[in-house]
Each structure stands twice: as C-alpha cells, then as structure tokens.
Amino acid sequence: MARVHTRLPTRDPGGPGRSQLRCALRHLPRQNGVNGTVDRYEIYLSADGHTWGQALASGRFGNTGQGEKWVPLPETGARFVRFVALSEINDGPWTFRSRDQHR
Numbered sequence: 001m002a003r004v005h006t007r008l009p010t011r012d013p014g015g016p017g018r019s020q021l022r023c024a025l026r027h028l029p030r031q032n033g034v035n036g037t038v039d040r041y042e043i044y045l046s047a048d049g050h051t052w053g054q055a056l057a058s059g060r061f062g063n064t065g066q067g068e069k070w071v072p073l074p075e076t077g078a079r080f081v082r083f084v085a086l087s088e089i090n091d092g093p094w095t096f097r098s099r100d101q102h103r
Contacts, residue, residue, distance in 0.1 A: 023072070023073040023074065023075050023076070024070050024071060024072050024073055025043055025057070025070070025071045025073060025081065025083070026068055026069070026070055026071075027041075027061070027068065027069040027070075027071065027083075028066075028068050028069075029061065029065075029066050029067075029069065030066070030096045031066055034063070034089060034090065035088075035090065035092060035094075035096070036088060036092065036094050036095050036096030037061075037063070037088060037089045037090075037095070037096065038061055038085040038087075038088065038089075038095050038096075039060055039061055039062060039063075039086075039087045039088055039089045040058075040059070040060045040061075040085075040086040040087040041058065041059060041060075041061065041071075041083060041084060041085055041086060042055035042057070042058040042083075042084045042086060043055060043056060043057040043058070043071060043073065043081065043082070043083055043084070044056065044081070044082040044084070045073065045076055045078035045080065045081060045082075046078055046079070046080040046081075046082070047076075047077060047078050047079060047080070048079075048080070049079070049080040052082060055084075056073060056074055056076075057071050057072070057073055059071065061089075062089070063089045
C-alpha cells in the first residue's frame with residue numbers, strides 16, 4: 001500500500017514556531033510474503049493527470065523487511081501520483097501493490 005501525505009506540518013529549524021509543508025510517499029511492502037516486493041521504483045507527479053514529465057523521485061527499497069518505507073518528495077501543487085515499479089527484489093517479472101490511499 002502506498003500513501004501520499006502532502007500536508008505534514010513540521011517545525012522549521014530555522015525559526016521557532018514556524019511550519020512548512022513536507023511531502024512524502026509512504027509505501028508498505030507486501031505483508032504476506034516476498035514475491036512481488038518492489039525493489040527499484042520511480043515516482044512521478046502531475047497537476048492534471050495527463051502531463052507527467054520526469055521522475056521526481058527514484059530509488060531502491062531493497063530487501064529491508066516489511067516495514068513502512070518513506071520516500072520524500074518535493075513540495076508541489078500536484079494532485080496525481082504515478083508510482084512505477086522498475087524491478088522486484090527476486091528479479092521476478094511482477095510486482096505487488098495494494099490500492100493507494102491518500103490523505
């Protein structure tokens with residue numbers, strides 16, 4: 001399951017009492033096995049759901065267990081997220097993800 005959080009107020013170390021927006025995608029790997037677990041990924045954001053441009057985040061989850069993974073994203077006005085699985089941890093031809101839930 002992947003969740004996108006777009007308004008997570010945090011303290012700004014530059015000034016007491018100030019807040020700033022943080023963006024991140026939270027990914028929860030498959031919980032009932034490892035087949036299909038995403039290894040390498042790319043994340044795209046879009047304002048209209050049609051124009052995507054270049055990946056704004058990419059990386060590798062690796063075989064680091066079944067805990068949540070957080071991927072920081074730049075602050076944008078995007079309304080749409082595209083998560084692209086590029087590989088699976090066992091080099092399988094498939095990946096597994098639950099339906100996204102957004103906040």
